[in-house]
Amino acid sequence: MAPTRVPGQEERVRQVLALAEETGEFVQAARRFLGLARRRGAFTAVEEELADVIITAYVTAAAFDIDIDTVIAHKVDTVLARGWRENEAGEER
Template identity: 65%
Template structure:
């Protein structure tokens, strides 16, 4: 579980998402907030793919494993922010023991591609639900968003990433690097 911006107490991911959303709303216009946040989740998943490719030697340049862990943390944090912006509730992270016992998850490259695919399904469901915010398409989008989080944790498990630690580290970066100048 990540800690608060000052590292004092554990903060549930939903509460962290609410804090970050508040800061984002100070810096970005409310117009198109929902779509902007869905795009942010797609972007973070793409950044994870890039970090993974670099780490595995499948890109023009190499990169460290720590970048994979950091980008995976970004995916999870952004998924919870997205849920908050969409007024949806995601459960706290899945029990990692359940993921380890569940042998249905692929390994290596396949798991990372699975996470990317699940994120794409969420984006598609969001697009389908934009005209009907409380209909079946929106419920499907919420289910896919929960699947994104589960796939991220499964990816961490497959690759031996301490995702709680990565999220705590990323949270510290988020709250110490500064923000853009607020809108006036």
């Protein structure tokens, strides 16, 4: 017997894959700009690819019925509550 599909599961899978793809494109643009790839790239490509990641993250959150603004606000509070950490040399990072 085939597993029962959750309504919207195919859309969720597509969005997860799209988010991974956009993230890869951002990494590639950043590597080019930073001189870590065979070809050099412009900073505008980094900006545009990062915007694509953020937009796709919002669409993916909607596919999962996640209130991403609320989740981000909570996560920011959690991260800020951790305080600054020091590295092994005792310097703040």
